[in-house]
Amino acid sequence: MIVTRFAPSPTGYLHIGGLRTALFSYLWAKKNGGKFFLRIEDTDKARNSVEAAEAIVRAFEWLGLSYDGEVIYQSNRDEIYAKYIKQLLDEGKAYYCYMSKEELAELRETQMAAKERTMYNGKYRDFKGTPPEGIEPAIRIKAPQSGAITVKDRVKGDVVFNALDILDDFVIARADGSPTYNFVVAVDDALMGVNEVIRGDDHLSNTPKQIVVYEALGFKIPNFYHVPMIHNHDGKKLSKRDGATDVMEYKEMGYTPEALLNFLVRLGWSYGDQEIFSMDEMQELFNPKNINKSASIYNTEKLDWLNAHYIKNMSNSVLAELLKQYDLILTSHDKKEILLDAIKERAKTLKELAELAKEILETPTIYDEKAVKKAFKEDSIEVLNAFGAKLTKAEELHLPSDYHQIMEEVVNEMNIGFGKIGQPLRIALLGKLSGPGLDSVMAIIGKNETMLRIAQAIAAHS
């Protein structure tokens, strides 16, 4: 069985890059009928917050991503880690290191001055004497001092690291007893049965250390997939300064989970020429063997296009439900269908959709000056009056076609082009020259409101 996980550290919100690796892991597990776990890596008590952990869970909810079992918090697992640390100590695979922070810093400086690689010098590796007074020891693992460690990465291929270049006896437990990242990741993944690790390739160079832990503990090494980073416009790692990187900001901006997920799944992964993937299709088609090796630049042009696509194809009842977050209650509006059909093709986001709806529903208070200048000609008032007069007499006006018919009558009787009535009428109804079909607008707001807007426009421009 395929078991994957997403293991963020709760130092902030869930960001785009994290979400993508989470999505990949999720899809790969789902596709194989496996399990997907969510584990919060909160071993660093100083930098974590419960709020951040909760924010991550909330983002998952919004996106409709589920995980198996309960959320696992590393902070609840101290006893487990202590057990395995003790095991390594007992077996002589780890040891207490009494080097003080000052001494360690000094060592580093000396090495830097000599242009050597900074590393722990193994001073207490085989220490037998009496430990110095007043120092709480950290615990270090005995890492190989020669040879090579090969990470069999399924994205990058085999990556060989020389022990001499990158390893030293790294700390697995701090002086206060708390375990460190490279240790707990390996322990947890092994204990949780995670056999497919999909994560950002910024972790690639940590992997040899984790392999050291796996081997010391006799655990089976999982398959690794290190997916390339997502960069900003400057080609650097995505950060808060690059605008929206918090997943929940996309909700506020009016993006749908479908669009965001679809956008993200195609960043660094592809399935031939296919661009549109429903959640079901993603689960069906995702395979990490198609993850590409190079970093991608984060650019939301395509996200806009996808979001517009999903909005266009969403049912009106679903849209009405989603628009509630913008204080727009359409769920029981009798012209909901006509309204949403008229505007959903011209909105890139739900937020825009809400604004477009309000532009129709609310009587215009200002008229765009340039538009008035362009659209209001000598005879415009006369045309609007004629149209208004016909409206007054008309009964049973419900559909856009009912209004369209009246417009046609006016055009025919006055022997004018459609633009002669369309342009000024558009100003009257919407205050500007762009927008949905006028027949639809009138059907949505009804006869009385239509007449009111016409009268108001005539008064304002006579």
Next chain:
RNA sequence: GGCCCCAUCGUCUAGCGGUCAGGAUCCAUGGUUUUCAUCCAUGUUACAGGAGUUCAAUUCUCCUUGGGGUCACCA
């Protein structure tokens, strides 16, 4: 700086020795629309550079250049 990874249109990508280097997005133009948008059509734009292997390299190898990541008692 050491180590590691990466390199096709502006962007996301297809390609897995022989292709007019394909698709999408963006942009531009045209059509449809009373307008805007949608939709449709058309167009501009790419294999970082240099050696080698081969009858043949975008594709394989090496080097250069460029970019990125990582080097903690952070994760």
